[in-house]
Amino acid sequence: MRPRYTRTAIVLHWILAPALFGLLALGFYMHDLPLSPEKLQLYAWHKWAGVSVFLLALFRLGWRWRHPAPPLPEQTPAMLRGVAHATHGLLYVLMLAIPLSGWLMSSAKGFQTVWFGVLPLPDLIGRNPALGQQLQSLHFSLNLLLLALLIGHIGAALKHHFIDRDDILRRMLPRF
Amino acid sequence: MKKRLPWLAALALIPAAQAVEYRELQPAASSLGFQYRQMGVTMDGKFRKFSAQLSFDPDKPAAARARIDVELASIDTGSAEADQEVGSKPWFHTAAYPQASFVASSIKPLGGNRYEASGKLSIKGRSQDIVAPLTYTPQGKQASFSGSFSFRRSDFAIGEGSWAAPDIVANEIRIQFNLVASGGK
Numbered sequence: 001m002r003p004r005y006t007r008t009a010i011v012l013h014w015i016l017a018p019a020l021f022g023l024l025a026l027g028f029y030m031h032d033l034p035l036s037p038e039k040l041q042l043y044a045w046h047k048w049a050g051v052s053v054f055l056l057a058l059f060r061l062g063w064r065w066r067h068p069a070p071p072l073p074e075q076t077p078a079m080l081r082g083v084a085h086a087t088h089g090l091l092y093v094l095m096l097a098i099p100l101s102g103w104l105m106s107s108a109k110g111f112q113t114v115w116f117g118v119l120p121l122p123d124l125i126g127r128n129p130a131l132g133q134q135l136q137s138l139h140f141s142l143n144l145l146l147l148a149l150l151i152g153h154i155g156a157a158l159k160h161h162f163i164d165r166d167d168i169l170r171r172m173l174p175r176f
Numbered sequence: 177m178k179k180r181l182p183w184l185a186a187l188a189l190i191p192a193a194q195a196v197e198y199r200e201l202q203p204a205a206s207s208l209g210f211q212y213r214q215m216g217v218t219m220d221g222k223f224r225k226f227s228a229q230l231s232f233d234p235d236k237p238a239a240a241r242a243r244i245d246v247e248l249a250s251i252d253t254g255s256a257e258a259d260q261e262v263g264s265k266p267w268f269h270t271a272a273y274p275q276a277s278f279v280a281s282s283i284k285p286l287g288g289n290r291y292e293a294s295g296k297l298s299i300k301g302r303s304q305d306i307v308a309p310l311t312y313t314p315q316g317k318q319a320s321f322s323g324s325f326s327f328r329r330s331d332f333a334i335g336e337g338s339w340a341a342p343d344i345v346a347n348e349i350r351i352q353f354n355l356v357a358s359g360g361k
Contacts (some may be wrong), residue, residue: 037344117216117217
């Protein structure tokens with residue numbers, strides 16, 4: 001049998017994939033809304049989901065450390081191997097760095113993050129509007145980078161599946 | 177012996193000196209803050225501009241008077257967007273109601289340095305009777321009056337329309353005050 005990702009890795013991948021796109025879309029959408037109860041509600045949901053993604057990404061990284069990814073096909077050129085590993089590595093970095101930047105931004109802007117309205121996250125930095133603005137720029141830039149990487153990631157997966165007709169995508173698909 | 181006489185005279189004056197009446201608010205040393213909950217998150221802010229007409233003699237609390245006026249446009253919520261929003265019609269409607277006021281009708285001693293101020297709180301053309309316990313702390317020629325009380329924003333139509341439901345911005349608003357006054361003439 002061909003090597004596949006573990007069932008846990010597959011589940012985590014397919015929970016996080018829509019979560020990341022949902023959070024990206026929500027983030028872009030809510031930012032331009034005028035101040036309203038809906039906007040505050042959406043910000044709270046965005047933050048709760050962001051904290052959840054951070055924890056899932058952390059768990060996923062830990063899982064991957066104990067259960068290494070199946071190797072790439074032997075014929076993969078060294079250059080593409082490097083690109084694949086760099087992209088995956090950077091995706092993990094961003095899945096952790098983006099929520100962190102959002103959490104710090106919230107603290108700097110004076111809006112503490114309380115996970116699901118129940119569990120308050122400590123404010124690691126105090127209220128500081130100028131720093132909040134910088135963190136907002138950072139949060140935005142990191143998300144643009146994430147979006148670019150996701151497009152590349154999906155493009156590569158589809159290319160493998162439909163053009164190369166190998167099992168790179170299939171090994172991450174759930175088996176029905 | 178003769179030299180001690182002025183001292184004795186000064187001693188005789190001390191009880192009179194203690195019965196100082198605090199009248200002059202020291203705005204730089206005073207603070208007026210508020211606290212509320214927004215979707216389970218405790219938020220706070222303050223007002224930068226307020227004035228007070230005070231008259232408080234700890235020996236005669238029954239004669240004490242207090243009136244505090246707050247410039248609502250001087251609010252600092254921590255976010256410029258929110259500062260602007262709360263001045264709008266659904267919130268304070270500062271164009272029509274620029275000030276909030278509290279006028280004490282009685283200041284009752286609770287024992288020690290504790291007192292209880294009762295009076296009318298007026299915001300946005302609406303008034304409610306409130307009771308605020310406070311602690312009086314003399315500090316040299318000044319004294320501070322600090323305490324807190326809560327009110328419901330719905331009683332004053334603060335946050336109308338889509339903001340009225342308390343599930344985003346809670347109904348209860350807590351005010352924390354620390355008024356520093358110096359002795360008047």
